[in-house]
Amino acid sequence: FVARVKMPGKRLMLYLGILPVIMPSFIGAFSWIILLGRQGVVRYFLNLALGPLGIEIPSIYGMFGMILVMILTYYPFVFLLSHGAFSSANALLEDAGMLMGADRWRIFRTITLPLVIPSLGAAALLVFIRAIGNFGIPAMIGGDKYVLPTLIYFRVNGFWDLNGASSIAVVNVIITAGVLWFQKYVVSRREYETISASHVEIKQHEHPAIRIFALVYCLFVLTISLLPQFVIILMSFFEKWQGLAPEGFTFANYARIPQVAKGELWNSLYLSITATILTAILGSIIAYITERRKPKGAAILDMAVMAPFILPGTVVSVALLSAFSGKNWISIGGTYTIIIIAYMVRRTPYVYRAVAASLTQLNPSLEEASTIAGAHWIYTFRRVSVPLILPGIISGSILTFSTLLQELSTTILLYSSQTRTVPILIYGSVADGRLGEASALSVLLLAVVFIIVYLTNRSKGKGLSAGLKMG
Known part of the structure; x- marks a missing residue:
């Protein structure tokens, strides 16, 4: 609708449709407990009206x-990718179909839809x-319904059954x-290109x-998807919400943050900053090696680096616990490490990926000149390549840091009493029924992430840092 229907506020809808992406999914789930939980405000109102x-x-x-909240959490990915596909589809093909007498449904089914299938497939994956x-x-x-990540968590946390997990x-x-294989198979069966020098x-x-x-x-979809942010902010100023309206207006939820979350705030910042710095160094070096040095096995190295991207956090955590905990030679379970x-x-x-994209856009002549002058490739990388790919490093690092602040699925199996993070504290507060405290912490976390995203986009718009543009 946003791409193909003439209606007011399309640009605003596009921006608002992205907002749920920056909200951690577990915070969205928590907000729906307030709305549709056993004592949720919306459920209370609906039952009051439908009771007769x-x-x-x-309840939720x-x-x-789970399905409802995941739909509202992840629909922006489909929205963004499909919007770009529908907006860039060549209208000449649709016009040709219309001139040949095809109705709108047939044009959509035989022309438009095949052109956007790759984008829809990528979004679905x-x-x-x-x-x-x-x-x-x-x-x-989830209640009494388990999925694979929660089943892994309870096997480890409840029984320390690493083999079962x-x-x-x-x-x-x-x-x-x-x-992943099925998606690639479906997309590869046909070609989805348009060959034309003109575009209308x-x-x-x-x-x-x-x-x-x-x-x-x-407007209905945007209202439903943005409702969790509003509910979390509102709940953070009250003690409880049981019925049509919250009760007990207070600033105490925010005032208690330094007391209840001092250690967790420090841990979140320390872990996120340290991991971001190390990731920036490691990712940049690997990207330089695969894109510039191109050794034998570069494709295998690329696959090894990208494989964890499709793995759930609980799977990575189980692998690390199996390798580095208990009676293993190296035991670092429960540590920051x-x-x-x-x-x-x-x-x-x-x-x-951010650095690799930057390297593919750079002409290697400067690096070749450094090599011809007798410089070692490490010196060339440090003095020539790094300044050129710094924008990509910054872009990838900002994305890394903002997502690590929200990380729950990876940390939930690895933390100890000394390494708890803010997401872990929010999760525990919800489980204990301290919804006001959890809301205040959630607002704090959302504010930090939003500021990072806002400053990044503002820097892009002003052109102060070309590196925040990935291609």
Whole structure:
């Protein structure tokens, strides 16, 4: 609708549609507990209205709740990728179909849809990878319904059964790899290119009924998806919310943060900053080696670096626990070190891809000149390449840092009482019923992430840092 229907506020809808992406999924799940939990405000209101009819709305807990919250959490990925595909599709093909007498449905089915299938496939794969590895949403609202990440967590946390958890992790990896192969197989069966030197502007639907329906639908989806942010902010100023309105207005939830979360705030910053710095160094070096040195086995190295990107955090954590805990030769379980290693394993692909993209856009002549002058490749990398790819390093590092601040699925199996982070504290506060405290911590976390994203986009807009542009 946003790409093909003429309606007001399209640019604002595009920006607002991205906002749920920066919100950690477990915070979104927590906000829906306030709305549709056993004593949720929306559920209370609906049951009050439908009670005379003998209808009772079930709570958010269970399979339906998990699916609903995941849809509202991950739809922006599909929205962004499909919007770009629908906006860039060549309208000449659609015009040709219309001139040949085809109706709009046939044009959409035989021309438009095949052109956007690669983008839809990529979006579907991205959503699947994130959904199958999500721990926060099922842990908070899954109830008695287990998914693979929560099952892994309870096998480790409840029984310290690393063998059983490893078996479940293998199943998770096999399923993810199978879906990845299937997506590539479907897309590779056909070619989705248009060969044309001209491009015409896509005609927007202007029928009043279509415009009204599209506007109402988009506003409804945006309202539902942005409701969690509003609820979390509002709840952070109250003690409890049981019924139609919150009760007990207070600033105490924020005033208690230095007392209840001092150690967790320090741990989150320390772990995120340390892992980001190490990831930036490691990812940059690997990208330089694969893109410039091109040794034998570069493709294998690329695959090894990118493989953790599709792995859930609980799977990576189980692997590290099996290797570095208990009676193993190197035992670092429960330490900062094992969490930093886990963060690096999962986030190195961000910096690696950002730097690799920067290197592919740079002419290697300057680096070749340095080599001809007798400089070692390490010196060339440090004095010539790094200044040129610094924008890509910064871009990947910002993305890494902002996501590590929100990391829950990786940390949940690795933390100890000395290494708890803010997401772990929020998770525990919700489990203990301290919703006001959890809301204040969530607002703090959201504010930090939002400021990082805002400053990044502002720097891009002003052109102060070309490196924040990845291609």
